[in-house]
Amino acid sequence: MSETVAVAQRVPPLVLIHGPESILIERALSQVAADLRLAQPEIEISRLSGVAYDAGTLPMEASPSLFGEAKALVIRDADEGSEAFQTDLLAVLPDASEDLVLVVVHKGGARGKKIVDALKSAKARVIDTPAIKTDRDKQDFTTNEFRRAGRKATPDAVRALIEALGSDIAELASACQQLISDTTGLIDEQVVMTYHGGKVEATGFRVADAAIAGDAAEALRLLRHAIATGLDPVPIVAVLASQLRQLVKVGAAGRGRSADLARDLGMAPWQIDRARRALSGWSGDALGRCIQAVAAADFEVKGGGRDPVYAVERAILTIAAEHGR
Template identity: 65%
Template structure:
């Protein structure tokens, strides 16, 4: 027997979490009945009466798993059929419904909840703090440990898309052994041009103009647009300002207060050395001007980016 109820609602916009929840629910059901028939229904192509057809008792017996995807995109036929099936009750079938959010399909959502459906949340993961926690958990579930600086390196190298992060974590789990360090991440992902923007920012904020310009020109030659480099510069300068004005406290405490990851707090504290409020303010203003120019407000985006870098390093060095 399984403890999965006949009705399961997976609600939220983060698709990788929703798909994992659906897959794990199906796996649990098939532990008790390996022959359970899986029927997938897409809201966009649903035809009236399909749910009733698939939930009616079969002459040959056997249980069914009905997976309804993207209820929030469904037409009235699907909403009405779902309300009807839920109200009539299910026999030898489990209904799993995925809904990305919003008010569309509310009548069906209310019917599912009123009937006692198990609700599994798939909330959006947007903040760097939450994405750091996601990466850390990927390794924990796989029985591996990952260093905090490796989490940072992975986010910087791979980007913020959860699917890409999950795939990168799996590759590192499959291809390496022991503690996953920043050096290990760099060996597998450090060559990606996305990572270069963060190295440019590290060099510029640290006051190393030759290295910042060398990395910038390498990034541009590799095909990276000036816009994301400016965005990283702006983000890291703002983090320095936020952490510097947040007062004292442990990294974890400030991270929670500021919506950042603990490693970001540690980095901002380290980067803040050598800066004061006035020079940091001028650097932020220079990056804001560069942001306007690289997004179409100026004639030469590359010149705007390099000028911002020169201003940052000059302010850092006093």
């Protein structure tokens, strides 16, 4: 996926920031505000929200300034606004001009869609802020973080960062900025391990890699380390399930270029390559039994059993034992 935050340029009267990803929303708002002040240093920027909106506030805020200064209204949470909010916002859209810029944030969904439609019909500038969910999304986001700063990171470095921090996009972005600020030259896996090695080693991904490779002792060691450092059993089981499903998907996809399969399967190319390497020693029946074992562990760690850690250990031992059968 590509990040579509606008570069410095003149801001049109209507701007729509559309999508649920909070970090991209904040960056888009910062960029728009910077562009507004660059063009009109004295502009007055006000902020409103569709949440807990009082009827009549928008028309009042959109009215001309007593001293004739240009104004900008940043309107957040348009997707959560009441009918009164939507009515008022639609009423002030035609007032947008060089002296009144309306910047509307809508996180997506059906609620408030008529606002989105009206803005698009009025030729508003649209800044997309789509959700960063899949591993491919996270890979593209992380790679782009380094590219924006004129830096290059190896695929292994990107993978290690995602494995360590990928569940929190804001934390992932912060880690990228730390590496950009604190290092020089190529960012490789060793650099990432220097800064985030403890988190990488404690993640469910390392546990899953060891179990799928048939190394029960290492998988259990990593599991106990992860639990000791505060990682909950639930995401570990989720990673085990995800890694096994990836093996099934890649195994069923057959041959082909990694990039092509990645696009078709919604994975990153390095995940295709890693899954292909991991598939050595696995049969379809064995993978099926492992998926059943992980499903049972998932039930237990979410309240169905008495000892969540033991449930994960049992699933790991099952996976390791099935390797090579």
